[in-house]
Amino acid sequence: MAAHRKHRKPRLNPFRGPAARTAGSLALAGAATAGALGGTGHAEPARTPAQIKAQVDQVYREAEAATEKYNGATEQIARTRESLERLRDEAARRTERLNSARNALGSIATAQYRSGGMDPSVRLGLSSDPDSFLRRASIAERAGERQAAQVAEVRRELTEIERVRTEAGQRMADLADRRDELARHKATVRQKLNTAERLLRRLTAEQRAAYASGGETARPAAAPSVPAPNARAAQAVAYAHGALGKPYVWGATGPDAYDCSGLTQAAWRAAGVSLPRTSYTQISAGQRVSRSALAPGDLVFFYSGISHVGLYIGGGRMIHAPRPGAPVRIAPIDEMPFAGAARPA
Known part of the structure; x- marks a missing residue:
């Protein structure tokens, strides 16, 4: 019996070691799946x-805050592309000037080669007409000055072309980042x-319609009782009235659809x-005014991040x-946290 007990294999505990960890993982995964499927998990x-x-x-x-950042990045891409085009034009002009300077330098070098490059004192001694030689020597000296100038021009253009290429490379990197x-x-x-769409689908059709209207109106309203401060402001207000009822499309600047800053920019x-593209840059365009001094045509901004803008029409x-x-619609400015004008x- 003792020998038999000696060779008996020890009983394994199924709740220890790798098997236990695997079983535990499967149990947790099963619980998570059940929860996701609406089983025993908490709804x-x-x-x-x-x-x-x-x-x-x-x-x-x-979403609107992200839209304004999208608009800002779009504007920066456009500016970077314009800068790249200017650099390319400059590089082309400088390359043309470099080629002209090289050609001129080559002509001078060719003339020197043909003259044989003889030492001036030797040529003077061999010359049968010293006066004529001295005149030619004076011309040669001026040619040497021109050569030095052409060499300097070549060096300058090479330096500038390298600068333009470096700057263009930086602009290309900026463009990729943008x-x-x-x-x-x-x-x-x-x-x-x-x-937002998923959340709205939880509402009834009637509730969604009420949310979409929001108590605002897309119908043209009577002219504001407060006159616009100038003809341009009046024209901007008239444009905004003409946009009433057109859809909101993020990134749009008209004439068929707008986002918030696209509408004010177009108006x-x-x-x-010319206004900047984004709400957070438009607030720095023109003169800042207090809420109590608002006049038709003023830009009104909302939320702490200046993520929304509208066009004030009075009243x-x-x-x-x-x-x-x-x-696009008419709304009271009190419906959102006012941030400035x-x-x-």
């Missing part, structure tokens, strides 16, 4: 329509908009004033492009 708490609308508002604000940035902001905008462009109202699914010149 997401139901939200009221008001909570869903508040969450959609937040997602749209985040394109990467553009792609990131574009992906963020799409992700936010998709999230003031129609009045002959505490503005025309703005609110968000996807909501067309500017009056374009």
